[in-house]
Amino acid sequence: MPAGAARTATGITVAIARDPALVRTVRLVAAAVARRASQDEEFVEEVRLAVGEACALLVGQDSTDVGPVEVRMRLEDRLRVSVAAAGSIAAQDPPTSDIDGIEPWALLRGLIDDFTIAQDDDSTVLSMSWALV
Numbered sequence: 554m555p556a557g558a559a560r561t562a563t564g565i566t567v568a569i570a571r572d573p574a575l576v577r578t579v580r581l582v583a584a585a586v587a588r589r590a591s592q593d594e595e596f597v598e599e600v601r602l603a604v605g606e607a608c609a610l611l612v613g614q615d616s617t618d619v620g621p622v623e624v625r626m627r628l629e630d631r632l633r634v635s636v637a638a639a640g641s642i643a644a645q646d647p648p649t650s651d652i653d654g655i656e657p658w659a660l661l662r663g664l665i666d667d668f669t670i671a672q673d674d675d676s677t678v679l680s681m682s683w684a685l686v
Contacts, residue, residue, distance in 0.1 A: 563586075565582065565625075565626050566624070566625045566626075567582055567624045567626075568624075569612070570619075571612045571620075571638075573609065573613065576605055576608045576609050579608045580601050580602075580604060580608075581601075582624075583603075583624075584598075584601040586600075586628060587601065590632055592685065592686075600632065600634070602664065603681060604634055604636070604681075607658075607679045608624060608636055610642060610657050610658065610679070611636055611637075611642070611679070612638075620639045621638070622636065623636070623637045624636050625637075631684055632683045636678070636679045637676060637677065637678040638677055640675075641673070641675075641677050642672075642677055658670065661679065661681065665683070667682045668680070668681045
């Protein structure tokens with residue numbers, strides 16, 4: 554950002570049905586928001602991948618709740634993203650999966666320094682943020 558320029562906060566909220574085909578739409582929106590941060594394409598790709606992975610985890614969770622997955626993106630001093638849905642996801646993949654014992658959000662932890670998970674019996678919120686330099 555040029556010296557003397559001020560960044561104004563902007564944000565967007567997207568709610569999608571729990572349909573894996575809609576995750577691509579959220580990835581495209583996340584990339585567009587990341588581009589507004591005037592960062593390089595590597596940053597844009599990292600945000601796109603992380604937001605898509607977070608959405609895919611919550612869209613694909615085994616839940617009886619059919620409510621939407623809500624993605625909030627806010628561009629201020631940092632790019633802040635939260636992905637929320639009713640229900641909770643397991644801390645590790647079930648023993649019958651192909652990747653036994655791997656926590657589902659391992660990729661997210663590897664991509665993002667500032668990543669948190671808030672879970673209770675009713676909902677899961679995955680929050681992440683990136684510094685804007």
